[in-house]
Amino acid sequence: MFGFEGDTIASALHAGEVKTFSTSLVYNNPRGFFCGIGKCSSCLMRVNDIPNVRTCIAPLKENIHVEIQNRLPDLPKASFEQIPIESLSFDVLTIGAGPAGLCAAIEAAQKGAQVLIVDENQKVGGQLIKQTHKFFGSKQEKAGTRGVDIAKELENELNILKSQGKINVMLDSTVIGYYESKKNHLFGVVKRNDYKSQFLEINCKAAIIAVGAMENMILFPNNDLPGVYGAGAVQTLMNVYGVKPGKNVLMIGAGNVGLIVAYQLLQSGINVDRVVEAAPRIGGYHVHAAKLRRCGVPIYTSHSIKEVVGKEKVEGAVIIKLDKNWQPISSSETIVDCDTVCLAVGLTPSTRILSQINAEMEIIPEAGGYVALHDESMQTSVKNIFVCGDSSGIEEASTAMIEGKIAGISSALSIGVTKDKENLLKYIDELKLLRAGPFGDKPRAAKKIINKLVKI
Amino acid sequence: MKNYEKTGVLSNNDITIPDLQYLKRGVAIVECIQHIPCNPCVDSCPFNAISMKDINDLPVVDFERCVGCGKCISVCPGLAIFLVKIKNKKALISLPYEFNPVPKLGDNIIALDRMGVNRGSALVKRVVKSGKTSVITIEVDDSLAMEIRNIKV
Ligand SMILES: Cc1cc2nc3c(=O)[nH]c(=O)nc-3n(C[C@H](O)[C@H](O)[C@H](O)COP(=O)(O)OP(=O)(O)OC[C@H]3O[C@@H](n4cnc5c(N)ncnc54)[C@H](O)[C@@H]3O)c2cc1C
Ligand code: SF4
Ligand code: SF4
Numbered sequence: 001m002f003g004f005e006g007d008t009i010a011s012a013l014h015a016g017e018v019k020t021f022s023t024s025l026v027y028n029n030p031r032g033f034f035c036g037i038g039k040c041s042s043c044l045m046r047v048n049d050i051p052n053v054r055t056c057i058a059p060l061k062e063n064i065h066v067e068i069q070n071r072l073p074d075l076p077k078a079s080f081e082q083i084p085i086e087s088l089s090f091d092v093l094t095i096g097a098g099p100a101g102l103c104a105a106i107e108a109a110q111k112g113a114q115v116l117i118v119d120e121n122q123k124v125g126g127q128l129i130k131q132t133h134k135f136f137g138s139k140q141e142k143a144g145t146r147g148v149d150i151a152k153e154l155e156n157e158l159n160i161l162k163s164q165g166k167i168n169v170m171l172d173s174t175v176i177g178y179y180e181s182k183k184n185h186l187f188g189v190v191k192r193n194d195y196k197s198q199f200l201e202i203n204c205k206a207a208i209i210a211v212g213a214m215e216n217m218i219l220f221p222n223n224d225l226p227g228v229y230g231a232g233a234v235q236t237l238m239n240v241y242g243v244k245p246g247k248n249v250l251m252i253g254a255g256n257v258g259l260i261v262a263y264q265l266l267q268s269g270i271n272v273d274r275v276v277e278a279a280p281r282i283g284g285y286h287v288h289a290a291k292l293r294r295c296g297v298p299i300y301t302s303h304s305i306k307e308v309v310g311k312e313k314v315e316g317a318v319i320i321k322l323d324k325n326w327q328p329i330s331s332s333e334t335i336v337d338c339d340t341v342c343l344a345v346g347l348t349p350s351t352r353i354l355s356q357i358n359a360e361m362e363i364i365p366e367a368g369g370y371v372a373l374h375d376e377s378m379q380t381s382v383k384n385i386f387v388c389g390d391s392s393g394i395e396e397a398s399t400a401m402i403e404g405k406i407a408g409i410s411s412a413l414s415i416g417v418t419k420d421k422e423n424l425l426k427y428i429d430e431l432k433l434l435r436a437g438p439f440g441d442k443p444r445a446a447k448k449i450i451n452k453l454v455k456i
Numbered sequence: 457m458k459n460y461e462k463t464g465v466l467s468n469n470d471i472t473i474p475d476l477q478y479l480k481r482g483v484a485i486v487e488c489i490q491h492i493p494c495n496p497c498v499d500s501c502p503f504n505a506i507s508m509k510d511i512n513d514l515p516v517v518d519f520e521r522c523v524g525c526g527k528c529i530s531v532c533p534g535l536a537i538f539l540v541k542i543k544n545k546k547a548l549i550s551l552p553y554e555f556n557p558v559p560k561l562g563d564n565i566i567a568l569d570r571m572g573v574n575r576g577s578a579l580v581k582r583v584v585k586s587g588k589t590s591v592i593t594i595e596v597d598d599s600l601a602m603e604i605r606n607i608k609v
Contacts, residue, residue, distance in 0.1 A: 134533035134589075135533055136494040136534070137493060137511075138494075138495055138511050139495075139499055143496045143533065144496035254464075267555060281457055281461040282464055286488075286489060286490045287487075287535065288534065290460075290487065290536065291535050292464065293464040293570060293572060294568055294571070294605050294606035295568075295606060296571070301463075433493075434511065435493075436493075436510065439490075439491070439492055440493065
């Protein structure tokens with residue numbers, strides 16, 4: 001098979017029409033990949049005899065051998081064995097190089113901290129690199145600029161600091177754990193190289209957790225068939241790798257993500273049959289809904305997906321009307337002809353590292369689930385552990401960037417490399433302003449609880 | 457609940473339609489009716505014709521100040537700004553367009569309304585590319601001035 005340099009294994013397989021990546025443990029059902037951003041496990045395959053390679057983020061290399069991983073893989077032969085553990089020390093470790101992490105790392109470095117930023121992808125930018133639409137917000141947060149261009153601007157700033165020796169960047173590397181340490185904070189990092197892994201210990205005075213969020217799944221028969229994807233996966237395939245996820249898409253969810261991804265599918269020449277939304281009203285911005293409607297895509301509110309039909313892959317779907325209490329109305333089913341079902345039903349903050357650190361956590365529905373409590377400086381209940389962006393509660397890139405800046409400055413202040421508080425209050429005010437409208441109700445309520453509960 | 461919250465389609469009652477005197481001169485119609493945190497339209501206008509109290513407020517066009525230059529159209533991330541000019545029983549509508557292929561001057565294309573319904577053909581009078589958003593000006597019958605909001609090439 002062929003692929004292009006810069007492809008991941010998963011995107012190249014997809015381009016070659018291979019959509020089954022594994023089979024399920026009990027029923028042996030075919031499975032394709034779902035999240036496309038390295039957060040779920042449906043793309044695990046065996047590559048060059050190494051099992052459990054996350055193919056949606058693993059770079060494509062020449063002459064590799066990729067196999068479907070049938071059921072439980074054999075344990076890998078200790079792949080760290082021959083490579084010695086490396087130990088490194090930094091002032092500030094930033095985990096995740098999305099908009100939040102990049103802004104945090106840049107601010108901390110500018111204030112004089114020695115920074116390491118780690119991301120498990122091959123590129124920095126997080127979710128921004130697939131967002132080909134222009135952003136909302138104000139001029140300071142680069143409104144009117146496309147997400148991918150914001151990512152490039154941030155990357156340029158990062159590269160300048162890198163060339164000055166103020167920031168170190170480690171890509172294709174995952175922070176896998178937190179270890180107790182008498183002094184400072186200690187993290188374990190796995191750095192991949194030719195699908196083999198090296199283990200590193202990172203010692204730091206402060207850490208900023210900016211690991212983003214995971215796509216939600218909903219329950220319906222056949223939700224694991226190849227062709228059912230998260231919205232992020234669809235966006236990644238078409239906008240980052242130029243691969244069409246399918247020909248005819250049913251979109252589930254009329255929040256901003258669903259509306260935007262549906263529009264981008266149209267821009268890529270893919271048909272969107274309709275958008276289905278369980279709530280009685282469209283959740284995303286009206287302007288996004290209007291763009292879709294004037295291209296002729298209908299939006300069905302008070303509707304949900306009942307099941308997907310198909311044997312080896314998606315061959316269609318059944319949708320159903322919901323009543324006032326969100327209960328399905330019998331005999332209101334419609335069959336939709338589609339080869340792809342895209343789920344845009346919300347995100348859940350990624351917080352596993354934070355629970356491991358033992359930061360105080362709380363379920364806050366408005367924030368998308370479990371989140372770490374934090375104060376206005378973005379510090380959690382654990383000293384010198386900061387959180388920002390979607391990982392601190394689902395919001396937007398604009399707020400993620402400001403939260404990142406706040407966390408970056410606060411970390412530098414907290415470890416004593418600077419006393420310069422300038423800008424900190426300005427950013428805190430900007431954040432309040434962005435959340436002041438009705439669409440800010442949820443984050444505002446969430447952050448109020450988060451901030452109130454925290455006792456540091 | 458307003459109907460557009462369910463359908464995603466505005467009616468002409470949901471927006472401010474300028475008087476004929478302004479439409480004859482050509483002015484910006486801003487179809488942005490929700491309090492969202494967004495304001496690049498305000499900064500984009502060289503004539504300070506669009507205003508907003510704060511970033512979550514609704515944009516308001518001062519039709520006295522708007523000269524119909526169309527600069528705001530390609531800046532708006534919501535693709536919610538259109539320019540309408542009525543002249544000799546015809547309406548010139550400028551709209552943002554983000555699809556390939558981009559139509560050429562003199563092409564006959566299909567005019568779509570807010571529901572994406574085909575409302576007949578339209579003549580392309582002007583094409584301005586601004587980054588990846590093009591601003592296309594089409595000519596339709598003046599009765600369709602407040603109906604046509606998209607095109608299909
Ligand atoms: C379709 C869509 C449209 C959107 N449109 C807009 C919009 O118009 N305006 C707007 O403001 N926002 C928008 N957003 C939201 C915005 O993209 C997110 O809120 C923003 O990207 C969150 O930034 P972040 O840095 O917190 O997380 P992310 O961008 O998700 O970055 C997290 C990074 O952390 C890395 N990572 C995770 N775990 C680890 C680990 N253990 N080790 C190493 N690295 C790790 C990931 O690889 C990733 O690169 C949109 C989102 C989507 C999905
Ligand atoms: S058309 Fe020109 S003058 Fe009128 S509001 Fe837009 S930018 Fe301002
Ligand atoms: S730029 Fe567009 S979407 Fe943003 S406030 Fe102005 S009109 Fe509305």
